[in-house]
Amino acid sequence: MSFALLGLAPALLRAVDERGYQEPTPIQAAAIPAILGGRDMLGRARTGSGKTAAFALPLLQQQASAHPVARPTTERRGTARRLHTLVLVPTRELALQVGESFRLLARHLAPPLKVVTAFGGVSINPQMMGLRGGADIVVATPGRLLDLIEHNALRLDGVAALVLDEADRLLDLGFADELQRLLALLPARRQSLFFSASFPPAVKALAEAMLNDPVQLDADAPPVPHLAIRQRVIEVDAVRRTQLLRHLAQQHAGQRMLVFVATRYGCELVADKLGRAGIAATALHGDLSQGARTQALAAFKADALQVLVATDVAARGIDIAELPIVLNYDLPRSAVDYLHRIGRTGRAGQDGLAISFVSAESEAHWRLIEKRHGLRLERERIEGFEPAEDAATAAAPTGGIKGRRKSKKDKLREAAAALQPKRTA
Template sequence: MSFQNLGLSTALLKAISKKGYTTPSPIQEKAIPPVLEGRDVLASAQTGTGKTAGFTLPLLHYLSENPKTKFRPIRALILTPTRELAAQVHESVKDYSEFLNIRSAVIFGGVNQKPQVAKIRQGIDILVATPGRLLDLQNQNLLSIKRVEVFILDEADRMLDMGFLRDIERVMKLMPSKRQNLMFSATFSKDIRKLANSILNNPVQVEATPENSTVDAISQKVYRVAKGKKTGLIIKLISEGQWQQVLVFTRTKHGANRLTKKMVASGISAAAIHGNKSQGARTKALAGFKTGKVRVLVATDIAARGLDIPLLPHVVNFELPNISEDYVHRIGRTGRAGANGQALSLVSADETSYLKGIEKLIDQKIEVEIIEGFEPDPNASTEPIKQGQGRQRNQNRNRNSASRSSSGGNKNSNRNRNRRRNTNSRRSN
């Protein structure tokens, strides 16, 4: 099978050839034909297998073959969960539309909206967006999606994980009911299938690989280690292994910042990327990592779906995710496009149940190694970490304090908390 056999236009084939691609990946081979036919599609494939081209190429073919010459309303909307993924998808749109008369734009939070609005006002065919910024600009009457012909929900399961269900439902109401709908993701839970039933009309379901599977090119290993010795172990592995490009995942933003500082203090160039970082800082960190100026990028799961780093050799789980599916997304940053990759996890006693859940999900026992001097604590509890214990104690103290305040003070406190919550929600987009 070649791209020529898929029925794509000459201009698209030229762009594909310029990128150096000759043979479609399994998900592209299965998804592109029904999308070209105008069918709704529910597509599942592991990360790094070319899902973006699976919907971008047929979308561009349709728009270019059915042009709107008088004006340029937004005809296609691609919704993504994170800024990084939105930027990555938009780059693909621009690359593949190089020889087409197609205009596109990307919008996301964390940056000034004025350049984004100016781009939209020039007239665009395709809009790539995160939910928060999209709804914000729509509420300001700065854009309209009432003429959208194709709606694409990328990384749909991550959308639900990040609490975007209500935003998705709001977006759906702003578009015409008659349109083509595509849902692409690495995994599909029961909740996702429920969402698909509410969006898709008699969809074609395509699957390139079994759900939640990990690519064969990724070598996986677990290092059993005492919790307090993790930092020393990861520094040893990176230094003695002379690893030059390592993506490290932590469970929290604070943990990412703390580990980054310790890496730098040990002479390893490192940067953190997470939701509390400004968009400028996130872009700078990622650019430095891609060019080799930054040796280690420490990230939270917000980056798991938005990072596309060719030939990334090492991914390290400094802490295992408490959601097993996130492990698949994390290690999927390596072993992309057929390249080999190594995924390592530092596992302390309190993460034992997380490891069991991951092995059950991927139906695979992961090789275990213990390094001398970094042995696990035999007396440590295997009870999993209870998320937010510290936050709960603070909330209890706040409630006790609030009960001694006036009702007016309570109202002001509630309003302040709501404002902070809304600000944090927008910042994540």
């Protein structure tokens, strides 16, 4: 199937061709006609499924074809643009990514559409300036959107289409109250599109409250990752992971590598050790300023860095073209996040490599990830980095056996008894 068969306008088909899209992904083929038909949508979509274009293309076409003569243009400066499409996302990085996708796909539409991206962690003033004269499309994180509304920078009463992208992450990051406040400001008659990688009870309840007879899509039905991603599992002691990472980075010199770690401290520590070994690396985590995060991503995309060491802030929504390698230095806490992490590679038909370090301590968790995704991968050992520990050794208790150590009260009773005079026969 070609994009032309989905009923898209020539200007959008031209942008699709320039983006290098050969044919619609399954979610695009199913979603675009339904959204063009005005239906609400409930979609389960994994990373790399083409979800952003699946909702951006039909929403752009709707807006471009809706009374184009009456829609404000740059020549009609006295008329403010009326917000048509609102996209809510959980992170700054995803906001930037989705906003850029809308701009690139809309580049040939006439008259041009105005896309504004808004998120916290930076000054609100430039975003307020950007909203002067209104906007056709706003991509925002919930907290910053509420700030802009309180500053009278925009209104939501004219929104025709609402998209919740990565809804499970929106709730995981504590945006439930903000979402409820925003939903109360939106018109009751609107098209609502709801995308999530998973559907815990809170997400299901939100979807039921938002959607009206939705089309339901499941782009995440296959439990195994894309066949273009080759997966390796390497056994290594936890204390030698950084040494092994350095060895692999040198072995794959010239290939970019996205490395996932569990903590912000670990992120900085690993990036620093790689840098001192002569490997161009930097850290990406939530404690960095937005400017530093943007700069790190830009340097990595431009091949100025070989290794980007990141927390899960980069696991979803970051599109890095032709990324060869993803490495799990620490395994993800959630089995679902394993697919999101490795989905950063092997995109758009490219081959990719996903490597996971498994130590004796993390072996049980890795087996759980395998079970959840129907995997059984061969364990590898790299010469010179063979693990000294096994799972049985790692599982042995180090602080004594629970229930056999004396409690504080027992020790106090013994001390009191020792002070009492002994009875004589």
